[in-house]
Ligand SMILES: [Ca+2]
């Protein structure tokens with residue numbers, strides 16, 4: 001935005017306001033991360049803006065091109081041109097930032113014979129400098145970023161430093177798969193185990209980050225013997241990534257302890273992220289995307305499978321790079337998959353790894369359990385108590401992206417439906433609306449999973465939770481009964497009149513206009529050990545004015561006296577049926593319908 005005349009900026013602001021009713025476009029660089037509402041999308045599954053790139057410029061059948069719109073594990077044709085074309089739709093529900101699954105060039109197809117699938121999800125990178133041709137070009141990426149910025153929307157890239165695509169294999173016999181080979185049984189100092197030949201003399205271990213130390217690690221065959229298949233010797237970009245010395249080469253992770261850091265994630269080549277060459281390599285790679293495109297943040301994939309020292313170096317380097325590019329509010333949030341309300345396990349990464357934020361898996365668990373009725377609402381109290389554990393305390397917890405479901409675990413509606421198999425569609429809709437009301441009013445940065453606003457219900461997790469918004473040819477998607485809609489995924493679903501889309505738009509607007517909901521401190525007022533009441537006060541960061549949130553997770557109406565601030569003498573309803581005044585100073589009598597939400601602002 002620098003270099004523009006004030007008049008141009010003003011004009012741009014007016015245009016953006018008129019178009020969207022959102023904050024002026026010129027201000028987007030000034031917004032702190034907690035002001036955003038994020039929309040998370042898989043580009044392959046969103047909109048096909050250019051059928052010419054569907055096969056990624058490759059020839060042959062789906063095992064060559066990766067393209068098969070009838071198979072859930074292959075490319076379906078969505079791209080950056082489609083995402084750009086649908087920005088009106090995305091912004092129309094009040095979302096202000098887009099996080100999209102990785103768009104870097106992938107290995108098109110991988111997997112054992114007969115069980116292949118494609119890199120449509122973007123997590124199998126070979127070239128970190130280029131947009132995957134299935135999604136478009138670097139120029140189209142620039143057009144997308146610029147178009148989002150013009151509307152005052154931010155762009156968050158999904159990045160990976162833990163692994164590349166699966167290119168490296170091992171010379172040893174693979175019967176039963178490449179089982180993990182530990183540091184103790186296969187030290188760096190011997191070839192193929194403690195009885196093997198002496199190798200890598202003088203190497204003092206991977207905890208010594210000194211480049212001189214790492215020069216002494218020259219033989220990568222301490223555990224398995226890495227082999228790069230013929231024809232793939234130069235497939236990775238930048239070129240240093242093709243050298244097996246920069247990988248762990250210890251076989252597959254079994255997800256616990258040491259192997260969670262050093263093991264290959266289902267065969268994906270696990271980088272030696274302790275090596276200073278690898279650290280600098282990724283600072284250079286991702287710094288370029290900041291410099292060239294002026295993006296606004298990173299979501300870090302598989303953050304917990306990388307040693308914390310890597311992030312301790314990477315994060316400040318990226319924040320400095322962004323600041324130099326005129327991006328003072330660059331957001332970085334890591335994926336630390338913890339399927340429990342366990343704030344300590346997440347908060348550890350803000351201390352030990354120096355991650356500014358992590359995806360709030362605890363929030364997702366609490367919301368799924370409460371809204372599906374498998375538990376009461378007490379988990380939210382434990383969740384918010386845990387905010388003190390994050391580096392920076394409860395203030396830092398405001399920057400955690402919160403969510404209800406995702407592309408890995410499955411959709412929120414699926415969890416709700418699974419716990420309530422006999423529920424009517426109307427009840428499922430009410431419950432899914434309740435979950436979104438919690439998401440959009442409680443602390444954290446609300447993150448909507450694409451398709452949830454059209455009532456998508458995944459059959460299961462992973463591939464089955466990645467339906468297309470444009471007309472799908474996947475039978476396992478098209479037989480789903482969408483919530484709040486008579487449509488199926490066999491036709492395009494970009495309906496701004498869908499009740500969930502409208503519900504999200506309504507609550508987004510309330511949030512944007514109510515600083516207490518964006519940045520206000522949280523005080524839990526009431527919770528229940530069975531389905532029922534959750535009441536939470538949030539306070540305007542400047543005036544201290546109270547906003548009371550109340551949710552009913554049960555199928556019956558309820559009434560209760562809720563403790564409030566003694567100073568809150570009158571209320572206006574921001575949503576739902578709010579009494580105009582307290583029953584007595586310090587107590588508000590609330591009546592909530594089944595699955596209802598009330599938002600009361602003290603006047
Ligand atoms: Ca396409």
Ligand SMILES: [Ca+2]
Nearest residue numbers: 166168267269
């Ligand atoms: Ca591999």
Ligand SMILES: [Ca+2]
Nearest residue numbers: 261270305306
């Ligand atoms: Ca790793």
